Amino acid sequence: MNSSSLFGKEENILKNAKASLESKGDLTADFKTLLKGYEKLFKQTRRLVRLSDRQQLRLNSLNESLELRNRFITGVFGRYLSDDIVEELLQTPGGLQLGGEKRRMTILMSDLRGFTALAEKLPADQVLQILNHYLEEMTEIIFKHQGTIDEILGDGLLVIFGVPTTREDDATRAIACAIDMQIAMERVNRWNQKHGFPELKLGVGLHTGDVIVGNIGSTKRTKYGVVGREVNLTARIESYTVGDQILISKAARDACLVPLAIRSQSEVFPKGCSGSIQILDVEGIQGGPGLPANREVLTELSVPVPVQYRVLTGKDVNSEEQEGVIVACAKSQVAIVQSEKSPPFTNVKISYREHEIYGKVIKQKEENQDDRSLVVLTSLPADVQAFMRALNKP
Incomplete structure (x- = not known):
């Protein structure tokens, strides 16, 4: 509907009023008609303004709801995901909907050796102090290397490298992250010693492979994570570690862009695999950082x-x-x-x-x-x- 049809009656009133002025006749009747038309127009205008105000209020409310949603996503997911992942969830239409895709990425799993047995002998508040301080240190290192924490399972961590975008140096950053995590354990244990807590030992396993990544769960509860055989294989590799050790698969070594210092190589037969795989004991990056030299003499x-x-x-x-x-x-x-x-x-x-x-x-x-x-x-x-x-x- 155009403006001429919307205000057709008012335009006719104005046209007749102009004609009366030109004829210099009695203007009383035309003035009354014009005034009545103006009053009607004023009411319509005021109604449109009120409608516009309501629409603006509704728009403001929607903007506030969106901002609240964004703050919620940032506050909840930002504690576990890198800034890039949070930004992808906010910017991508349907970013929180269920579903995902297959990607090649590097998976890191870590675990404190013997922590379950240790926790059984300590008061609950001390266990949480030890665990929270350890996780605080590890989270900073993981985010520094642009990893995404998929799971925190007590003292265990599942971290993925390759989201929101797959990069050529995913495996390199993951291995460097594992090395920094082991180096940081000296700092963690100094804090433990200062507070009268026992020493902790960390084992880390890494593997590179194709996994399904995306939003997993139900309409009531969703998490951003990874699933697939390669995730299970990473868990098997990590289970072979002892304290102060990093074990990686040959696939992770092949995907790494820098030469590594390798202590030893072993053939293992993980549960769920049709055959054997090669795992390598990483000492560090050649010409770069390495694990602390703490060889024990029998x-x-x-x-x-x-x-x-x-x-x-x-x-x-x-x-x-x-x-x-x-x-x-x-x-x-x-x-x-x-x-x-x-x-x-x-x-x-x-x-x-x-x-x-x-x-x-x-x-x-x-x-x-x-x-x-x-x-x-x-x-x-x-x-x-x-x-x-x-x-x-x-």
């Missing part, structure tokens, strides 16, 4: 210590108890001669009197040594540390 025991041990399969402890003898030890390692040798990466539970010690077999029989296995202890509560100090006394 001390031979003048009197070997007989112990019992059980093999752990997943989360289950084997019911069959076996005999062993500790023949050498360091701060967090023991050399043990087993009645039945366990292959590398086997988790064991060692019992000696009232002590229960958890560890992982990392290698077999040093050159020119007896038939022994080297076990790194993954849980070192105060009573076990006292036991180890007693073993180390000459």
Whole structure:
């Protein structure tokens, strides 16, 4: 509808009024008609203004709701996601709708060795103090390397590199992030020591592969995350680690743009894989930062210590108890001669009197040594540390 049809009557009134003025006749009747038309026009105009005000109020309300939504997304997701991810959720139409896509990215998983056993022996408030300080340090490092925290599972972290956009250096940044996380553990443990808390040990696993990434969940609860076989494989790689160690897949090494310093390479048969995979023990970036040099030297025991041990399969402890003898030890390692040798990466539970010690077999029989296995202890509560100090006394 154009303006001439909307105000047609008023235009006719004005036209007749002009004609009356030109004829110089009696203008009273025309003036009354003009005044009546003006009053009607005034009412219409006032109604339009009120309607416009209501529309403006509604628009302001919508803008406030949108701003509140954006602040909510930034406040909630911004604590776990990088700024780039939050911006993508805000800018992309339907950014919070369910669905996703397949992408190639690098996945990092980390876990504090023996933390569950440690937490059982400490008051709840101390456990949370230790955990929150550790996570604060790790989050800063992850965001510095533009990683996205997909999950915080107690003391475990699942971090992805490759969102919102896949970059050529995703694997490089992920490995550099893992190295910085291990370096930061010295700072974390200085804080723990200052506050009378026990030392923590971190294991990190990385893998590069194709995963599905996007908003996962239901209409009532949604999270931005990743799923797929490669995520499970990363968890398997991380499970092989001991404290102060970074293990990566060959795929992650191949995707890395810089040369790495590698301590060793192993062939493993992870659950869920049709065959074996190669994993590499990363010491650092060649010519760049590396893990702290904290090699422990084993001390031979003048009197070997007989112990019992059980093999752990997943989360289950084997019911069959076996005999062993500790023949050498360091701060967090023991050399043990087993009645039945366990292959590398086997988790064991060692019992000696009232002590229960958890560890992982990392290698077999040093050159020119007896038939022994080297076990790194993954849980070192105060009573076990006292036991180890007693073993180390000459």
